[in-house]
Amino acid sequence: DTGVSQNPRHKITKRGQNVTFRCDPISEHNRLYWYRQTLGQGPEFLTYFQNEAQLEKSRLLSDRFSAERPKGSFSTLEIQRTEQGDSAMYLCASSQRGGEVDTEAFFGQGTRLTVV
């Protein structure tokens, strides 16, 4: 499979628990993005990696959120002490520079988090 892969697809957790999501980007892509999408809204940017370096973080990314991309390959997004407001779809995307222009971002199918 050459697309962006996200695991798990669905996660139900109790408030206060920690959760971790994984994203495997397209193998040759050096840029990786995390977005959050709530019902009726477009994806909202959370954070961006170029290779293993986390270059940008949105102010939406509170200190309970942390993301890593060791070795510039897969990435993990951890949410500590989950709150009901964290319930959302978490989308991962990747892209690659193609000559003078970046390719479009390719998205995974997302991880739907429900905090009860």
Add this chain to the structure above:
Amino acid sequence: AQKITQTQPGMFVQEKEAVTLDCTYDTSDPSYGLFWYKQPSSGEMIFLIYQGSYDQQNATEGRYSLNFQKARKSANLVISASQLGDSAMYFCAMRVGGSYIPTFGRGTSLIVHP
């Protein structure tokens, strides 16, 4: 700062008819790229079409075309010959200048009637 606006929360179209989904944008950077994505109920964002700010021609990809009006800062998506499988959310997005991060609009829900 850049902004994407999609003013149509929902659109309905008859199968085989054409439909236009509106998108306006705002940026002061002369270099930017505009994207349209489709999101079916399964959740995956599917790339449809791309228009660069310096492109002279409107982008086309099969049944999709982008009506790019730079002076009006609009980048409307035209779907010709709608199919039932086109029913989905559609998102307009923009990437500006040296930023690699696409910013998305709120989306338009399209329902295609038989």
